[in-house]
Amino acid sequence: MKVSYVIPNWNGRDMLLKCVASIQRQEGVDEKEIIVIDNASKDGSREALHAVCPNAVLKSNSVNEGYAKATNKGVALCTSELIFLMNNDVVLYPETTYKLVGCLGSDPKAGAAAPLLYYPDGRFQISCRRFPSPLALILEKLGIPRIGPFRKWKWTEKEHFTRNTVEQPMASALLLKRGTWDAIGPLDEGFPIFFNDVDWCYRLHRKTNYTISLCREARAEHHEGASVNRLGLIKKVVFIRGLIRFYLKNYLRII
Secondary structure: OEEEEEEEEOOOHHHHHHHHHHHHOOOOOOEEEEEEEEEOOOOOHHHHHHHHOOOOEEEEEOOOOOHHHHHHHHHHHOOOOEEEEEOOOEEEOOOHHHHHHHHHHHOOOEEEEEEEEEOOOOOEEOOEEOOOOHHHHHHHHHOOOEEOOEEOOEOOHHHHOOOOEOOEEOOOEEEEEHHHHHHHOOOOOOOOOOOHHHHHHHHHHHHOOOEEEEEEEEEEEEOOOOOHHHHOOHHHHHHHHHHHHHHHHHHOOOO
């Protein structure tokens, strides 16, 4: 079994090295193709990666091109039929990939599979969501789980342990079939940071018969926002812009 791991990186040297080390420890994977797209890091990320993993495929951008464009460049370099999209702040458990591949193989409708995510201190992380309809966001903001058939945006912890498919998991750790990527197309680079994964999942559900499996047997550690949190107040602005663009594109269909 061969798996291509695609990791965008921006000044995340220490996290990137932990991420890559966890990939190298993956059990049940015969060949691991590690592809890192570096967005003009200035913290020695490239040199450190070469020192610990000289066989990694490394492409360096002259400027920070954002997550979506970096991911698309990485996928274009993949040579396997299984593509693992990862953030640099994710650490896989030794059996994560093997378990995810098993989930994909057990359901012919599954085009992608996501693991459960945990914080470094062991706390469970809410990582699965519904699509962000206005009502779902209002319920989320008010802290109301549901009103009749309508539910809030983010899943409850209980839902993570009782449901098998998910509309939109975090793409922080997402294994997918090449055929899925080819059918849906690349990430929309009009969403440089936020909502590119939401948009991609929305296209999957709207344009194909694929589903996304939530593989509870697979687990990974996620530092959540370790890179984007360095943006400070700009993070909120970019988030809101992404949400507005998602509505304009997918709900109003005017872009």
